[in-house]
Amino acid sequence: MDQVQTGKFIAELRKEKSLTQAQLGDLLGVTNKTISRWENGNYMPDLAVLQSLCAVLDVNINEMISGRRLDEADFRQQADNNLLLSLDQARRMRREYKLIDFLTGAGTGSLIGMLTAPDSVRRNVVILISLIMIVIGQVKQWHFGKQLMELLDKVR
Numbered sequence: 001m002d003q004v005q006t007g008k009f010i011a012e013l014r015k016e017k018s019l020t021q022a023q024l025g026d027l028l029g030v031t032n033k034t035i036s037r038w039e040n041g042n043y044m045p046d047l048a049v050l051q052s053l054c055a056v057l058d059v060n061i062n063e064m065i066s067g068r069r070l071d072e073a074d075f076r077q078q079a080d081n082n083l084l085l086s087l088d089q090a091r092r093m094r095r096e097y098k099l100i101d102f103l104t105g106a107g108t109g110s111l112i113g114m115l116t117a118p119d120s121v122r123r124n125v126v127i128l129i130s131l132i133m134i135v136i137g138q139v140k141q142w143h144f145g146k147q148l149m150e151l152l153d154k155v156r
Contacts (some may be wrong), residue, residue: 010045030049093148094138100140108130115134
């Protein structure tokens with residue numbers, strides 16, 4: 001999905017309907033600034049608004065996400081592509097979340113186990129490795145949260 005292409009498509013469709021950004025915004029219950037952000041490719045329409053936007057502009061959701069009108073053959077291919085992209089993104093995010101879970105869980109478990117062990121060099125090394133795993137897990141979790149928020153902002 002190309003946000004810029006989709007934004008240009010929204011602008012093109014709006015102009016075909018002889019609507020201003022403010023008029024389209026009024027029809028959808030959003031501001032003209034929101035319409036401008038969509039058209040500039042800075043944001044994507046929120047899922048709650050997407051169906052209404054498509055109805056007002058006389059396109060289907062697949063065409064809107066693709067950023068162009070689709071004939072019958074293109075429609076099926078693009079629907080498959082859009083679905084595969086969504087599934088791939090979900091799979092990547094799930095894999096990253098599992099890694100974060102492992103790092104923080106294993107690091108915490110090792111740390112707790114080693115804190116009760118007799119004092120030794122090995123104990124100190126394991127504690128250090130555990131702390132490093134926890135920190136890496138927390139940094140990755142922060143990064144994951146940031147990516148998730150950016151993704152949600154794009155959808156809005």
